[in-house]
Amino acid sequence: MAIPERAPAPAAEPAHWLPNFCSWPVLFALIVIGELVALIVVLAASDVSVPSWQSLGVASLFVQWLAALWAVSLCKLRPLLLRLQPWMGEFVAVTLALVATTGLSWLVFVLDQNLRFGLVDASADVVRFVLRNGVICALVVGAVLRYFYVQEQWRANVQAEERARFDALQARIRPHFLFNSMNVIASLIRARPAQAEAAVEDLADLFRAALGRADAQTTLGEELDLARGYLRIEELRLGSRLGLEWDVAALPRDVELPPLLLQPLVENAVYHGIQPLPQGGTVSVLGRVEPAALVIEVRNPCPPPAARRGGGNGIALANIRSRLALHYAGRAALLVEDQAESFVCTLRLPLPG
Known part of the structure; x- marks a missing residue:
């Protein structure tokens, strides 16, 4: 009885500070986090009034477009970012999110003021609107990157434990x-x-x-x-x-x-x-x-x-x-x-x- 030789399976991808934004689990997690952010923003801005479904829909559309733009950018730039020092790569990732958020916020504000869509409060100031969205973006992106980093480290630890257990079984x-x-x-x-x-x-x-x-x-x-x-x-x-x-x-x-x-x-x-x-x-x-x-x-x-x-x-x-x-x-x-x-x-x- 001879067991035929099999080609070894490819080694598991090592853990990195930046997850693979091209994978469906990461994209799904990003969509869920973005929807939670939109809900929190709408609830926080409503004060004592009841937020409308229209407000939630507009906020969700805005946040999901930003999340998709950020995810596509990190998906394409991931090989390049992983060659950088972790702090530099994180800085680039956060900068990409801030540029996308501030640019899209300014565009939405200008279009709304000129076309009278009523998406933004008429009395709002463009600087305050853009700055507010930028601060929220920086906080959320920092938390998201930290969350994915912890997930990657947990996955690496589980795989290391599995390898140790398999070595024990071999022994x-x-x-x-x-x-x-x-x-x-x-x-x-x-x-x-x-x-x-x-x-x-x-x-x-x-x-x-x-x-x-x-x-x-x-x-x-x-x-x-x-x-x-x-x-x-x-x-x-x-x-x-x-x-x-x-x-x-x-x-x-x-x-x-x-x-x-x-x-x-x-x-x-x-x-x-x-x-x-x-x-x-x-x-x-x-x-x-x-x-x-x-x-x-x-x-x-x-x-x-x-x-x-x-x-x-x-x-x-x-x-x-x-x-x-x-x-x-x-x-x-x-x-x-x-x-x-x-x-x-x-x-x-x-x-x-």
């Missing part, structure tokens, strides 16, 4: 498993050389996956093959004490997913379930496709609670849950049923598209 390939596997392979070399060669290939595939890039993607078929290879090695070591049941024919093998989601589950099933039982037991890997999800169950018998091994199992499960949360944003889950004589882990992954 969990237990030394005694390696030594036991090598001893089994050594004992098979003369008597059953074909089995020894197959075990070496399975072991190489397992360590290739464990030592791979944290940001690489794999497929469900490769994860299933990796789990089968691991269980074949354990089957050589445990002999008839380890029974296997596979029912995964319904699963699509080409679905992409983060690596090392399934192998730690079958490893825990053997280490915490089968190995402590003198009579052994059967590890069952069952898969099915539901309307919106792929479901994979790993079942194993386990000793009574008082005789169970402590540590390790909870760490691996928490690790997988954290990686699912990061990659699928709440659309995937790992459910655990810890019963008196059995242990069931259910992995639910969203269907692509």
Whole structure:
């Protein structure tokens, strides 16, 4: 069983002080912030009177045009701004917003005074009107840039934590498993050389996956093959004490997913379930496709609670849950049923598209 080499996934974009204003999440956040600013401006200017829908509509149109102009400018100029020092780039970004706000404010004031649209108070002064909008713009733009900067830093911290957790999972390939596997392979070399060669290939595939890039993607078929290879090695070591049941024919093998989601589950099933039982037991890997999800169950018998091994199992499960949360944003889950004589882990992954 050989897992084909896959091109590494592109590294995640590093965090910057300036977000990507060409992305839909940032544009949507900017639209929402702009609408809130328009509502606050209308409410603040209304004093005790009830603001009209017309006033809110005019203010929203003005603010959204400014936000769109600013977003397009930062979207196009982002590569250039990121080459500057952060303080200089922020100064340019704020200056762009101020120039757009003051220019558009002056244009609106002049057109309204000449065409009698009634959008601006007739008694208002152009300098005061433009200055007021400029001050509001400077305060809001400063807050928006700070908000997006904090978001970028949070995203970078989450990704760093995910990489650290994945490195910890990679380091969990237990030394005694390696030594036991090598001893089994050594004992098979003369008597059953074909089995020894197959075990070496399975072991190489397992360590290739464990030592791979944290940001690489794999497929469900490769994860299933990796789990089968691991269980074949354990089957050589445990002999008839380890029974296997596979029912995964319904699963699509080409679905992409983060690596090392399934192998730690079958490893825990053997280490915490089968190995402590003198009579052994059967590890069952069952898969099915539901309307919106792929479901994979790993079942194993386990000793009574008082005789169970402590540590390790909870760490691996928490690790997988954290990686699912990061990659699928709440659309995937790992459910655990810890019963008196059995242990069931259910992995639910969203269907692509």
